[in-house]
Amino acid sequence: MATAIESTGLTKRFGARAAVDGVDLAAPRGGVYGFLGRNGAGKTTTIRLILGLLRPSAGEVRVFGEPVGARRLKTAAMIGSLVETPALYDHLTGRENLDLTRRILALPKTEIDRVLEVVDLAGAAGRRVGGYSLGMRQRLGLARALLGGPRLLVLDEPTNGLDPDGIRDMRRLIRSLPEQGGVTVFVSSHLLAEVEQTADHVGLMHEGRLLAQTSLRELKGGPAELEIEVDEAERAAALLAQAGLSARREDAALRVRLPAEWTAAAVNRLLVGADLAVQRLAPRQRSLEDVYLDLTGARAPLNA
Amino acid sequence: MLTLIHVELAKLKRSLALLLCVAAPACVAALCFMMALRRDTPATWELFAVNGEVMWAYFMLPMTVTALTVLVAQMEHAPKAWNHLLALPVLRWKVFLAKALVVLGLVALMSVALYGGVFGAGLLAERLKPGVQLTGPIPLAHSARILAAMYAGALLMVVVQLWAALRFRSFVVPLILGIAGTFAAVAATAAEEGVFFPWLIPVNALAHDPERAAVALSVGFFGGLAALVAMLLHLGRHEVV
Numbered sequence: 001m002a003t004a005i006e007s008t009g010l011t012k013r014f015g016a017r018a019a020v021d022g023v024d025l026a027a028p029r030g031g032v033y034g035f036l037g038r039n040g041a042g043k044t045t046t047i048r049l050i051l052g053l054l055r056p057s058a059g060e061v062r063v064f065g066e067p068v069g070a071r072r073l074k075t076a077a078m079i080g081s082l083v084e085t086p087a088l089y090d091h092l093t094g095r096e097n098l099d100l101t102r103r104i105l106a107l108p109k110t111e112i113d114r115v116l117e118v119v120d121l122a123g124a125a126g127r128r129v130g131g132y133s134l135g136m137r138q139r140l141g142l143a144r145a146l147l148g149g150p151r152l153l154v155l156d157e158p159t160n161g162l163d164p165d166g167i168r169d170m171r172r173l174i175r176s177l178p179e180q181g182g183v184t185v186f187v188s189s190h191l192l193a194e195v196e197q198t199a200d201h202v203g204l205m206h207e208g209r210l211l212a213q214t215s216l217r218e219l220k221g222g223p224a225e226l227e228i229e230v231d232e233a234e235r236a237a238a239l240l241a242q243a244g245l246s247a248r249r250e251d252a253a254l255r256v257r258l259p260a261e262w263t264a265a266a267v268n269r270l271l272v273g274a275d276l277a278v279q280r281l282a283p284r285q286r287s288l289e290d291v292y293l294d295l296t297g298a299r300a301p302l303n304a
Numbered sequence: 305m306l307t308l309i310h311v312e313l314a315k316l317k318r319s320l321a322l323l324l325c326v327a328a329p330a331c332v333a334a335l336c337f338m339m340a341l342r343r344d345t346p347a348t349w350e351l352f353a354v355n356g357e358v359m360w361a362y363f364m365l366p367m368t369v370t371a372l373t374v375l376v377a378q379m380e381h382a383p384k385a386w387n388h389l390l391a392l393p394v395l396r397w398k399v400f401l402a403k404a405l406v407v408l409g410l411v412a413l414m415s416v417a418l419y420g421g422v423f424g425a426g427l428l429a430e431r432l433k434p435g436v437q438l439t440g441p442i443p444l445a446h447s448a449r450i451l452a453a454m455y456a457g458a459l460l461m462v463v464v465q466l467w468a469a470l471r472f473r474s475f476v477v478p479l480i481l482g483i484a485g486t487f488a489a490v491a492a493t494a495a496e497e498g499v500f501f502p503w504l505i506p507v508n509a510l511a512h513d514p515e516r517a518a519v520a521l522s523v524g525f526f527g528g529l530a531a532l533v534a535m536l537l538h539l540g541r542h543e544v545v
């Protein structure tokens with residue numbers, strides 16, 4: 001597989017603590033790679049390593065096959081980035097901010113109008129950034145990352161601080177980039193739903209380690225689950241546990257992972273046979289959240 | 305490199321740093337002007353000019369350099385602009401060199417403004433208050449030489465302050481360094497070792513002993529060049545955390 005980003009044993013220690021610990025990334029070219037993890041998981045640190053802002057304590061990163069450590073100028077030229085909060089100069093206008101980067105990248109002035117159009121900020125470009133809302137800053141930061149049409153976009157939590165409309169727009173934009181120009185987007189997030197809706201590939205970070213990395217479809221495949229609404233949920237869960245099925249509570253319903261030898265009908269029979277009233281019993285696709293919870297063991301099953 | 309300098313200059317637009325560069329020499333000129341107005345006995349132009357140069361070298365120059373370098377560095381630290389700037393395909397040391405050159409350019413401009421400001425203040429005072437008479441020749445050439453020497457000798461101080469301001473995200477470290485340095489310079493003006501003390505070196509441009517002046521200014525200028533190279537090597541490799 002040709003990768004856009006590839007790392008081997010990537011490690012970054014701050015003092016004795018490893019913020020990133022033996023991470024082997026493989027983000028395929030084209031498409032959106034969702035880099036998921038809760039606060040402090042090591043997402044931003046990994047991104048800094050990809051951008052060459054930090055030097056790894058061990059391991060290395062390659063961008064389109066080029067080592068970031070030895071060829072940073074080359075890799076940096078292929079990347080547009082937005083790290084944490086957009087680093088903008090408040091005393092300059094939106095257009096002036098973009099112009100600084102445009103000069104360094106030696107791009108024509110028309111490029112500024114193009115990216116402003118993409119993020120729908122042309123109207124406010126003449127105003128000082130100090131007066132921008134958080135969402136506008138985020139969009140300007142994204143516009144700056146788009147300057148020159150980089151092959152790889154590295155976005156660190158780009159929906160931070162956006163309202164629902166803004167989040168939807170950002171998602172749409174992120175989705176559209178690979179479709180239009182074969183761009184690869186590497187986007188970090190702590191929101192499962194967001195990654196689920198935008199990414200083709202997912203990497204799950206947890207406490208500095210990459211727990212899983214695969215296509216979204218595969219990741220969500222896994223064993224099937226049943227959602228069951230039943231009165232006396234506690235008794236039902238105990239019964240299922242006796243039968244060797246682990247159930248966990250989700251709102252009013254129970255969630256049961258079905259091993260291959262079980263069917264929905266068999267579960268229904270078991271419950272009804274014990275005089276439980278089954279209101280609803282539906283197969284359900286696993287969400288990224290289920291996967292995440294499984295892998296991180298963040299929440300134990302109800303009857304464990 | 306020219307592009308990076310251009311970028312650094314563009315960042316100064318509407319900035320506090322630029323305001324400071326106007327305000328600092330203007331303050332000294334205004335003070336000279338008021339002192340001229342208050343004098344009853346006639347003074348020489350030479351004394352009048354030296355007065356301005358002393359104010360500049362002892363206090364205004366080191367404090368302004370401290371504030372200017374802090375402002376220029378905070379422009380990047382405050383919004384965490386390094387995240388973006390240093391991820392771009394440019395050699396890092398060039399980014400820092402561009403910053404240093406722009407700061408040095410601003411200090412040069414301030415020196416020129418001071419030069420014009422002090423003589424302008426004298427002429428204005430003479431015109432506004434008929435009693436004020438500055439006697440003797442106007443020491444244009446001499447003053448220019450002294451200010452140029454101060455500027456060259458200030459290189460070490462500028463680089464040390466800029467280095468501290470760029471290295472530390474907090475402005476407290478460079479600020480304390482600058483204030484302590486300026487204070488020590490005022491408190492220990494006559495000290496033998498003053499020729500090696502960055503904040504005191506520019507003052508030596510006014511020293512009566514030409515040998516002392518030459519030693520101090522060489523330390524300031526060549527030491528400054530060496531410090532600049534060291535700063536670029538260090539910051540060019542420094543991680544952005």
Ligand SMILES: Nc1ncnc2c1ncn2[C@@H]1O[C@H](COP(=O)(O)OP(=O)(O)OP(=O)(O)O)[C@@H](O)[C@H]1O
Binds near residue numbers: 018041
């Ligand atoms: N400069 C630093 N010095 C010391 N520790 C650091 C530094 N930067 C990050 N860390 C630590 O490394 C860990 C990972 O941080 P990182 O910022 O990469 O997490 P993250 O996944 O981006 O979190 P968030 O979702 O909150 O942005 C954290 O425990 C953090 O405290």
Ligand SMILES: [Mg+2]
Binds near residue numbers: 043044156
């Ligand atoms: Mg982060």
